[in-house]
Amino acid sequence: MTFSICVRERYTDDDGDDQARYGVAVTTRLPGVGTLCPFASSDGAVATQSLVNVELxxxxxxxxxxxxxxxxALESLLNADEGRDQRQLHGVDIDGTFAFSGDECNDWYGHAVGENYTxxxxxxxxxxxxxxxxxxxESSAHGDAPLAERLIDALAAGHAAGGDKREDLEVQSAALIVTNTETGEDDPYYNDLRVDAxxxxxxxxxxxYEAATRGYGAVLEKYAAESNGGAE
Structure with a gap:
């Protein structure tokens, strides 16, 4: 299942409270990766791949x-998984990171762990x-761009470096999910996206992503205008 990235970022909300956002993005030379690999919630982000086990x-x-x-969480799941040597599993939560690549994954395989990402x-x-x-x-971690956009940039950099080596497989896919810890905060429509084939x-x-951000902005503008009686 090609390559993926999981990220944790801390920030302060409008009320001055400490919060965290989580993101996961993935691409592969198979269709429908968004149904198999990326998982995220207000508690963290996880990616499962190689000989994928969705339950992980x-x-x-x-x-x-x-x-x-x-x-x-992830070590206990791997310990109970008879196929762990063929799995890759990695992720982040509020305090930590975890990454595992089984010895029977297909070359080239491996992982990297940073302070706030895997x-x-x-x-x-x-x-x-x-x-x-x-x-x-890492180069964009402290930038102003939304996390979803920066996750796509990370996928693009990996893809430009050669990405998945199975060039004979033309039908590919990609996906991203971004969540946060803010109670009741609605995630914009561009924070859970998939290209399935x-x-x-x-x-x-x-x-x-770019179309979704424009659409989200148009929705906000439309209903803001309606709430003001349609006044410009």
Whole structure:
């Protein structure tokens, strides 16, 4: 399942309270990766890949909601998984990071762990895919752009470094999810996006994101005008 990135970012909300946002993004040379790999909630973000086991992502997020740390949650799931040597599993929670690549994943495979992020991939053109995706995120981590946009930039950097090496597979996909800890905060429509079948998934995910941000802005403008009686 190619490569993915999980991110945690702390911030202060409009009331001065400490909050966190989580993001996960992935791309692969198979269709429908958004249904299999990325998982996120107000408790963290998890990506499951290689010989993918969707339950590792679902239960990982569930365990984080039950109060387990990311290390305890994901390690306990791997310990109970007979196929762990063929899995990649990584993620972040409010305090920690976790990354695992089984010894039987397909080359090139590996992962990288930073202070607030994890990146992992398999069946890649080489290590540069992971390194460049990580570097792209690190270079933008303190920027003003929304996290969803910066996650796409990280995928684009990994893709430019060669990405998934299976060039004979033309139908590809990409997805992203961004969540936060603010109670009652509505996530904009551009924080949960998927491109399920495309020959240019990362570029299409960016176009989808840009269209969604325009659409979200138009909705806000429309209903703000209606709430003011339609006055300009």
């Amino acid at each position: 992502g679902r239960k990982g997020i569930e365990y984080l909601g039950d109060g387990l740390s990311i290390d305890d 990146v992992a991939g398999n069946l890649l053109a080489g290590e540069d895919v992971i390194d460049d995706a990580a570097a792209a995120y 495309s020959e240019t998934p990362v570029a299409d995910l960016r176009e989808t």
